[in-house]
Amino acid sequence: MLRFLIHRVLQMIPVLFFVSVIIFVLINLVPGDAARLFLGEEASPEALAALRHQLGLDRPLYVQYLRWVGGMLHGDFGHSFKDNRPVLPTLLEKVPATGELTAAALVIAWTIAIPAGVFAAWRRRTTGDYLASALALLGLSVPSFWSGIMLIYLLAVHLRWLPASGLTPFAQDAVGNLRALIMPATVLGVAQAAVVMRQLRSSMLEVLSADFVRTANAKGLADRAVLTRHALRNAVIPVITVMGIQMGTLLGGAVITEAIFAIPGLGRLAVDSIYSRDYQVLEGVVMFSALAILMINLFVDAVYSLVDPRIHLAGGRS
Amino acid sequence: MPLSLRREPELRRPLSAHAGGVDATAGALPGLGRFPGARRGLPHLLRRFARNRLAFSGLIVFTIAIFAAVCAPWVAPASPIKADFAASLRAPDLRHLMGTDELGRDVLSRVIFGARGSLEAGLISVGLAIAAGMPAGLAAGFYRGRLDDVLMRLTDALLSFPPLILALGVAAVLGPGLGKAMIAIAVVYAPYFMRIMRAQVLSEREREYVDAARAMGAEDRRIIWRHLLPNSLAPIVVQGTVTVAQAIIMEAILSFLGLGTQPPTPSWGSMLNAAQQYLTQAPWLSFWPGAAIAVTVFAVNVAGDGLREIWDPRTR
Numbered sequence: 001m002l003r004f005l006i007h008r009v010l011q012m013i014p015v016l017f018f019v020s021v022i023i024f025v026l027i028n029l030v031p032g033d034a035a036r037l038f039l040g041e042e043a044s045p046e047a048l049a050a051l052r053h054q055l056g057l058d059r060p061l062y063v064q065y066l067r068w069v070g071g072m073l074h075g076d077f078g079h080s081f082k083d084n085r086p087v088l089p090t091l092l093e094k095v096p097a098t099g100e101l102t103a104a105a106l107v108i109a110w111t112i113a114i115p116a117g118v119f120a121a122w123r124r125r126t127t128g129d130y131l132a133s134a135l136a137l138l139g140l141s142v143p144s145f146w147s148g149i150m151l152i153y154l155l156a157v158h159l160r161w162l163p164a165s166g167l168t169p170f171a172q173d174a175v176g177n178l179r180a181l182i183m184p185a186t187v188l189g190v191a192q193a194a195v196v197m198r199q200l201r202s203s204m205l206e207v208l209s210a211d212f213v214r215t216a217n218a219k220g221l222a223d224r225a226v227l228t229r230h231a232l233r234n235a236v237i238p239v240i241t242v243m244g245i246q247m248g249t250l251l252g253g254a255v256i257t258e259a260i261f262a263i264p265g266l267g268r269l270a271v272d273s274i275y276s277r278d279y280q281v282l283e284g285v286v287m288f289s290a291l292a293i294l295m296i297n298l299f300v301d302a303v304y305s306l307v308d309p310r311i312h313l314a315g316g317r318s
Numbered sequence: 319m320p321l322s323l324r325r326e327p328e329l330r331r332p333l334s335a336h337a338g339g340v341d342a343t344a345g346a347l348p349g350l351g352r353f354p355g356a357r358r359g360l361p362h363l364l365r366r367f368a369r370n371r372l373a374f375s376g377l378i379v380f381t382i383a384i385f386a387a388v389c390a391p392w393v394a395p396a397s398p399i400k401a402d403f404a405a406s407l408r409a410p411d412l413r414h415l416m417g418t419d420e421l422g423r424d425v426l427s428r429v430i431f432g433a434r435g436s437l438e439a440g441l442i443s444v445g446l447a448i449a450a451g452m453p454a455g456l457a458a459g460f461y462r463g464r465l466d467d468v469l470m471r472l473t474d475a476l477l478s479f480p481p482l483i484l485a486l487g488v489a490a491v492l493g494p495g496l497g498k499a500m501i502a503i504a505v506v507y508a509p510y511f512m513r514i515m516r517a518q519v520l521s522e523r524e525r526e527y528v529d530a531a532r533a534m535g536a537e538d539r540r541i542i543w544r545h546l547l548p549n550s551l552a553p554i555v556v557q558g559t560v561t562v563a564q565a566i567i568m569e570a571i572l573s574f575l576g577l578g579t580q581p582p583t584p585s586w587g588s589m590l591n592a593a594q595q596y597l598t599q600a601p602w603l604s605f606w607p608g609a610a611i612a613v614t615v616f617a618v619n620v621a622g623d624g625l626r627e628i629w630d631p632r633t634r
C-alpha cells in the first residue's frame with residue numbers, strides 16, 4: 001500500500017505541474033493591474049511601482065511562477081485584494097460549511113441511488129425500472145438552482161417550515177444547523193443521486209448477465225443474496241469512481257447552491273470573489289478544489305483494493 | 319464495413335467461395351462487422367432511434383425549442399425588452415400567458431427569446447469543445463509517445479478542476495458575455511472529447527483495416543482522416559448530445575451569476591437571477607425560465623440516451 005501511495009503521488013506531480021501552470025496563466029490573464037486592485041484607482045504611480053516591485057510583478061514570468069509555487073508550498077496563497085487578508089486562512093474558514101453540505105448531500109444521494117440502481121437493474125424493463133430511470137433522468141435535467149429556488153418558495157416562503165437561507169454552525173445550534181441543511185442538501189443530493197443511480201444500473205446490468213450470477217441463480221440462491229453478495233460487489237467499482245468524483249466536485253464548493261441558500265462555504269466565496277473582482281481569492285478556491293479532487297482520486301484508488309481484492313494496486317486486476 | 323473502405327476497391331474482393339459483397343469483406347476482415355452501422359448504414363440507425371418513442375419525443379421537443387429560438391421574432395407575442403411599467407408583476411392571464419416581470423415585459427416572450435442564448439451556448443460551446451478535443455485525441459492516440467504523455471497530463475490537469483469552478487475561473491478572466499461564456503464552457507468540456515477520441519483511436523488503430531491501409535501505402539494523414547476518424551465518431555456523437563444538455567445548464571448558471579448573457583438580452587439564467595428578489599410576490603418569474611431549462615435539457619438527455627442505446631446494446 002505504501003509503495004502504491006508513493007507511486008501515485010509521483011504520478012500526480014506532472015498533473016500538479018499543469019494544474020499550477022493553468023492557474024498561474026488564469027491569474028495573469030485577469031484584466032486589470034494587481035497593484036491597482038490592491039491600492040485602488042487613486043493610488044499614485046510611485047506607490048503602484050513600489051507595490052509591483054514588492055509583489056515581484058516586475059520580474060520575468062517564469063520568476064513570478066517559481067515565486068508563486070514556492071509561496072504555495074509554504075502555505076502562502078497570496079492576499080485578498082479586498083481586505084488584504086491571507087487567502088489560505090480565508091479558504092480554510094469556509095471548508096467546514098462546504099464539508100457539512102457535501103457530507104449531507106452525499107448521504108442523501110447514496111441512500112437514494114444505491115437501492116434505486118440495484119432495483120432498476122434487477123427489475124430491468126419493468127414499470128419500476130422505467131419509472132426509476134425516468135426519475136433519474138429528471139434529476140439530471142432539472143437545474144439545481146431552479147429546484148432550490150422552488151423549494152425555498154414552497155417550504156420557506158409559503159409553508160414556513162424551514163429557513164430560507166444561512167447556516168448556523170452545528171456547535172452553536174445543532175437543530176438550526178440541521179434544519180438549514182435540509183433544503184440545500186436535498187437539492188444537491190437528488191442531482192447527485194441521479195448520476196450514481198444511472199451508473200450503478202448500467203454496471204449491474206453488465207454484471208447480472210455474467211456467468212457467475214447465472215451459476216448463483218442455478219444454485220438456488222435467493223435474489224437478495226445474488227444481488228448483494230455477488231452482483232453489487234462486482235458492479236460497484238465504476239460507481240466508486242463516480243462517487244469519488246462527486247465528493248471532489250462538491251468539496252470544491254457547490255457554487256450555485258451555496259449562493260442561493262447563502263451558505264458561507266467555498267462556493268459562495270468563489271461567487272463573492274467574482275462580484276468583488278477579488279481574483280486572488282477566486283484562484284485560491286480553484287487551486288484548493290483541484291487539490292481536493294486529486295487527493296480524493298488517490299483515496300478512491302486505495303479503496304478499490306479493499307472492495308475488490310483481485311485488484312492489485314500496483315498493476316490492475318490479476 | 320467501415321465507411322472509408324467502400325472506396326478501396328482492392329479490399330472489397332471476397333476471399334472465400336461463399337463470399338459476396340459487404341458480408342464477405344466483413345468476414346475476411348473480422349473486426350469490421352462490429353461497427354453498429356456496418357451492414358445497414360444510417361437509415362437503419364435512424365429507424366431504430368425512431369422506434370424508441372421517448373428518445374424520438376425528446377428529439378421532437380428539442381427541435382421545437384430550436385424552431386422557437388430561430389423564429390422568436392415571429393413566434394413571441396411581444397417584445398422581450400420593451401418595458402411597460404403599468405403592467406409590471408402581473409400574474410399569468412390571457413393576455414400574458416406567463417405573466418409579466420418587474421418592468422412589465424412579457425415573460426413568455428422573454429422565455430422564447432431566452433432560448434436563443436441557451437441553445438446557442440449549448441450547441442456552439444460543444445462544437446468548440448469537439449473541435450479542440452477531437453484533433454488532440456486523434457494525435458495523442460495515433461502518435462502516442464511524448465505527445466500523448468503531455469496531452470494526457472494536460473487533460474488530467476483540466477479534469478482535476480470541478481467543471482463549474484473551472485468555468486468560473488475562465489469566465490472571470492475573459493469577462494462577461496455570451497461568446498466568452500461559450501469559450502469558458504468549451505474549455506471545460508474539451509478534455510472529455512479528447513479522452514474519448516484517444517480511447518477510440520487506441521482501439522481502432524489496432525484493427526486489421528488499418529494494417530491493410532498501411533500495407534497499401536497509405537500515409538498517416540490518410541489513415542487518420544479516411545479510416546480512423548469516421549470509425550471513431552460514434553461515442554463522440556453520443557457524448558456530444560449529453561454535453562449539450564450540460565452546457566445549457568452551465569450557460570444558465572454563468573448567466574445567473576452575471577457572467578453569461580448580459581441584460582437587456584433575455585436569457586433563462588439571468589431571468590432566474592432577477593426573479594429571486596420577487597420570489598414572494600411573483601413566483602411565476604422564477605418558475606417559467608427554470609421549467610424551460612428543465613424541459614429542454616430533459617429532451618436532450620432522453621434523445622442522448624436513445625442514441626447511446628443504439629450504439630451500446632448493453633445499456634438497454
